[in-house]
Amino acid sequence: MNTLTSSLEYNRLQMLSFVEHLEIQYPQASPYEIANELRRYTRKSYTSSLFRWAILSDVEYIDNRLDTTILLCGQNTDLAHFIASLSDQIQLPGLGSWFNFTTSWTAKHSSWSGDLAQAVLDFRARKFPTIYKALEADASELDLVANVAAFRVGYIVNKRTDPGILRFRKPRYGLKISEAVLAYDRGVYSGQVREFIIEGLNGKIEKNKIVNPGEVEAKIRKSIVEFLAFMQLYQLGVKIKNLSKVKENYRTLSHMTHHDITPEQEAGEDDVRIATLYFFNYLVQEGKLDPVQIYFMHDLWNGGI
Numbered sequence: 001m002n003t004l005t006s007s008l009e010y011n012r013l014q015m016l017s018f019v020e021h022l023e024i025q026y027p028q029a030s031p032y033e034i035a036n037e038l039r040r041y042t043r044k045s046y047t048s049s050l051f052r053w054a055i056l057s058d059v060e061y062i063d064n065r066l067d068t069t070i071l072l073c074g075q076n077t078d079l080a081h082f083i084a085s086l087s088d089q090i091q092l093p094g095l096g097s098w099f100n101f102t103t104s105w106t107a108k109h110s111s112w113s114g115d116l117a118q119a120v121l122d123f124r125a126r127k128f129p130t131i132y133k134a135l136e137a138d139a140s141e142l143d144l145v146a147n148v149a150a151f152r153v154g155y156i157v158n159k160r161t162d163p164g165i166l167r168f169r170k171p172r173y174g175l176k177i178s179e180a181v182l183a184y185d186r187g188v189y190s191g192q193v194r195e196f197i198i199e200g201l202n203g204k205i206e207k208n209k210i211v212n213p214g215e216v217e218a219k220i221r222k223s224i225v226e227f228l229a230f231m232q233l234y235q236l237g238v239k240i241k242n243l244s245k246v247k248e249n250y251r252t253l254s255h256m257t258h259h260d261i262t263p264e265q266e267a268g269e270d271d272v273r274i275a276t277l278y279f280f281n282y283l284v285q286e287g288k289l290d291p292v293q294i295y296f297m298h299d300l301w302n303g304g305i
Contacts, residue, residue, distance in 0.1 A: 008071035012185075015070055015079055019178045031157045031177050035087040038177075041066040042080035069142070072149055072181070073189045081146035085111040086177070089154025112147040113223035115139035116275040120224065121231065123271055131271045135278050144282055148196050149184060155199055156180040193287035201283075209290040213280075217294050221276040228272075 018041075022034055029037070039046050040062045047061040067080040088111060119131065119138035128134040157180045175183070184192065197203035203216045210216055277294060284291060 005071060008069060008076060011068050011079070012070040012072060015066065015068075016178055016181065018066070019181070020176075023176050023178060030092075031175075031180075032087075032090045032092055034177050035083065035090050038066065038083045039087045042083050043067055046080065046084040072145075073185050073187055073192055075145045075149075075189050076142060077149055078142040078146045081143055082150050085147055085150030086154055089150050089158075090177075091158050111150060112139070112144065112279060113220070113227050115143050115147065116220075116279055117224045117227035117231070120228065120269075120271045120275055131274050132278075135275060139275075139278065141282075144279070145189075148189075148193055148286075151196055151200050152187075152192050153177070153180045153184050155195075156183055190286060190288040193283055194289070197283055197287060205289065208288075210284070210292055213292045213294055217276055217280055220279055221272060224272055224275055 019034070019038065022037055023029070026034065026037070036059050040059050041064065043064060044061045047059055064080070066083060070077050070079045072082070116135070116139050119128075119134035122128055122138060123131045123134040128137065157175055157177060159174075194205055197210065197216065198205065201216045201219045202212075203210050204212045280294065283289075
């Protein structure tokens with residue numbers, strides 16, 4: 001084990017110790033509450049008004065002790081990005097889980113589609129000379145690894161949680177965040193990526209190949225477009241109630257911001273397509289899957305996904 005790996009392993013152990021300390025300190029707290037408490041120790045940007053609105057959780061920044069890189073599932077992982085994404089993945093406890101809009105923006109700000117869409121926005125704002133440079137900066141490999149990890153850890157926690165809403169009783173939590181992180185860490189990264197494709201993008205894998213690549217591509221592309229619409233809503237100060245509001249208000253918003261473009265046209269923009277393929281190819285490569293051809297033929301907003 002080299003010096004860098006030893007350092008990243010040490011960071012991972014320190015992180016787990018800190019998470020376990022919080023779970024002991026707040027034994028009645030839900031995983032959702034623990035995740036948001038952890039977010040206070042990442043970066044100021046992850047407690048900003050935009051981020052609070054995106055995931056409907058208001059916490060105050062304390063310090064950046066968790067803003068580091070760790071080794072998780074054999075991959076160098078941006079810990080702060082992982083925690084911020086995780087706070088968006090874990091379901092609200094009890095009656096809160098009824099309100100899908102509180103978690104429906106999962107992966108729309110801190111996670112994969114938020115990263116990809118931010119690259120599109122920065123490219124359009126001419127912060128980068130090419131969309132490829134923007135993607136390298138805003139959706140780096142460290143970011144994407146953190147996004148996959150957050151999704152999988154959140155999925156493990158949510159799957160083992162009984163929300164208790166049907167009988168109006170207290171929810172039961174099957175696994176703590178620290179336990180779910182350890183469960184994820186014991187896996188093989190290529191397998192975790194495959195599970196992400198299946199669980200997060202409705203992908204179907206047979207004989208080492210994604211057999212519905214068009215649907216997976218459309219899911220990625222639609223999520224990017226939804227985030228771009230969300231940013232328009234945010235900038236106009238319109239409080240979003242659910243995802244359907246994005247579709248209903250999109251044309252009006254487009255005219256108000258002097259961009260006469262429909263969601264269908266937005267999804268067909270070259271930068272959105274490139275961002276979509278960038279992430280799709282990452283998943284195929286890291287999932288150790290056979291390459292497939294993508295055809296942009298799906299209607300994203302009428303039927304389909």
